[in-house]
Amino acid sequence: MNIRTLLILVLLSWGINANAQENSTNDDIIIQTFPDYSRKSNTTARSAEEQKVMELVEQYISNTLHEYKTKPMYYLKIKKSECHIIVRINDIPVYEDFSDYDCNYDDYDGTLYPVNSCLPRSGKQTFSVEIYPTGQQDHISDDSSVSLKIYHCPDIDKPEAETNLIEELKLPDNIGTQKLKYYTASATFEASLPFDYSDKLTKARDLTQIPDLEEKVLKQYNKIRQYLVDCNELAYQTQYLSHIIPYMDMRYNSRQEIIDKFCYTEMFDKTSVNRKVAPITDFEMVICGNGKLVMLRNKSEKNSVLQIKSDIINEDGWSIPNNIIIPIILYIPENSDKLEIYM
Template sequence: MRKLLVLFGILTVVFACGQEKKQINAKIMNIQYPEINANNFEQKLAASVKHYEKEPLYYMRINKSNCVVEVLVNDYPVHKDYELSNYATPLAINRAILKSGEQTLTYRLYPVGNLIKEEYGEGGTVTTLTDNTAIAISIIKMDNNSEKTLEDEEVIIKHISLSDAKGRFIASGKPYYEFTFTFNAQVPYVNEGWSKGQDLSKLDQKLLEAKAVEFYKEYGKIYEMKDADLLAKVSYGLEKRNSIASYKKLYDINGLWKEYLADFDEKNIKVLPIENFRMVSFGDDKVVFLLLNSLSYTYRGGGALRIEYIDKDGDESTLMPGIYLYLPEGKKLEDGLYMIN
């Protein structure tokens, strides 16, 4: 039995049996959609999605060798692959396309490290990109409303990494390589996303990091308290953008919310301290993310908030929510950050 108290913007949950008191500070975790809760999340989300005669969906196909890769569309992370193998299916990118027009795609290549040794039991640690490093990326388009399959995809652009006169990768011997190219996308929707966020590079960086850490800590308390209403409020903007861009139907949204709630069913939920991270920016310096400093396959590329639990099979697992924050125009950093829309 628990009692919910709301006082001076502080949500306080008091547990019986002498358990530790948990609090969520509404001033730290700014809420943009206070009207959203666990009961209306699905209906509100479905109502925000419009459907069109043509519903363009954009994907990318990636084929890489002798490297691992991270991909950003419009400076927003859409894919990371730290394995030797390649994905057979195309990867959706509409969530990073806010409106029609020219889009940018940036890929970052890194050495394979110990992957060859781990996979084949031989070889050493590879610390640089090699002569044989290569990547090919195709942007493809499909209509969500058509009866065509991915075999009928329309190729928008193909990109192949550059080589020198002898056929060697141009960044051979280097520990890192980045390249950006553009493509055109036409979509019937317009998402605000982070476009009306402030340039965070111009703000006090120590205060920015402190506010991001505060938000991450408060976000973790959602899982400790299993607060479905607050999870719905802070997740709504992100999922609204994704749902609009993917033309999701109510059935898909119902499944999405079930996945969110399933995390509350896990046992022995424990939120780890926010530590060993570095602050990075995305969205042309309008988005901040706390990146965990780790090269392990389990954690690499993940955020600083880690939630450990025991899954239904009795195995230890870790949830790493992707918490991307921004500061809307007209807001003060001293008053805290917001989840991106």
Template sequence: MRIKILIGLLSLCILNGCAQKKSKVDMNTMIEETFKTTPKHDKQPLYGIQIDKMGCRLSIAINDETLVDYFEKGGFSATETINGHIIKSGNQTLKVMVYPRNGAQFIDDLAHIKLELFYVAQKGDPMDSYKIMKTIELPKDLKEKKLSYFEINIPFEANVPWDFSAFYNNLVDLRKVPEIEKKVIAEYEKIRGLISSNDSNEYLKFILKNQKMEYEAFYMTKDEVNESVNWLIKDATPLENKEVLPMKNYELVFEKEGKKVFLRDRTSRDGAIRIEYGTINTEGDYKGQKSKETSLSPNLILVKGKTEFESL
């Protein structure tokens, strides 16, 4: 889920008054239970990627799962932690997918990428203890090849204190499910309904179902879990001038060997569910438009023997 603006829950309580108190208690109970049942580890290794790109569009995947899509114009620099994309210790795969910059037909000499795959032995260790495992850059002769797409696959090893393989082995290959696109769209419409009606409790129950794996992989403290839940739930709160837009221009995407599916915008790769909110601009190029927006693409899975989608 790509979220651009974080809204605190204080305003939610004010807007809903006493009626919201029950939801607040239920949410706190869910947070407490989620943290309590999340496995804890003394050894807390972290794996991540330092990303620098310009003059191209870029998508990065870890183990057949999208880490980030950088399809915006201009240069970009960021650090991404990849623990949440590692199922178990052993062989891992980093895939780098490069596309021409906006408006260009081929990847040209303006394209620049430098990725540093790094490892740190313990969460919270100082930066000077980080070890660079791999450095990835574009070949210097790429311009002459006139390519509209370029892919780099980098294997690496990871040693982590969890093993989620039993969970993933119990998931259905959604590519084999009849009318899967129709079913995914129907599920997304249900999620849009929860967001539109500000049904924060039901929305939280859905998105929190399997979050414990991510919280375990990032060794989250109770405060960090609380912050994460507040971040996740804000879409199903009564934001100012909130409007959940109809879905359009979306595509169906399978990952994790078909065990995960989601919808995304075909062009921007942003979330298929878009929300506009905030104050209304009264002048300028954006007159009449709301000042803020966010988008999300819930990851859907289906456990063997069940008929209802779950969120991942």
């Protein structure tokens, strides 16, 4: 089965803008690379648990959201062909594509993904790419092409504001002659932002110094997985919302946008056809964020181990497999020994 899978982590997907949301589809499968919080009608009567989640969202919104005079936005555009890639911003994985599917590189314009949630404060920012050969190649070939571009819009509330290219990263022309099994490159750009959320990560503990880290991370992931198995939305959101809403503030999402996104989710829908939460197996632990963050991902496709599989019945009565991938990154706050959700 030839399946295109664009693996976009939560960092690129919390905005309401449709340009930041890519679902991979074909006739055989639907792969959602971030939790689908938007399909359930907000006119549906809420259960008692959903009402509690709503109240929780309102509480965090009132404590977190700000009004900014200007709303600068930074975007990432990715184009690639004949290779597998992992893209990081400030050493946080934001995009992974380990499928062997390639769009036509010359004709594809690419999508602009907002990346403000990866930029905790003004100043120097880093973006990087790791490049690997496809499953049909022994090394990175002459046909491999990668282009990463950073764009800037000075104020998204002003229609006349232009979005301009400010930095670009490409593969060297002679990459194929080097017969490499792995290649990495990075570049920097300057960002000017109206917020500063840097304390959280700056003060976080260095995970490289934590004993038995993988065992502790796996335990926390299994705890989150059990929330998904039990459809325990309140327990999940209680841990999750306080950490993710600041990143929506960094994206300038409104109160209503956040409510629509988190209060009407089908991720915990017990009536989903053949719903099953995948077991956590064949994984690898990745420490990122300059030693402050950690995640578990599948060894083969390099995406999150937290996945919900179900079937969607189309209008013709056919069953189509549906896979929701839920990216979670953990950290240990200052003066704590407990792993918590970072984003």
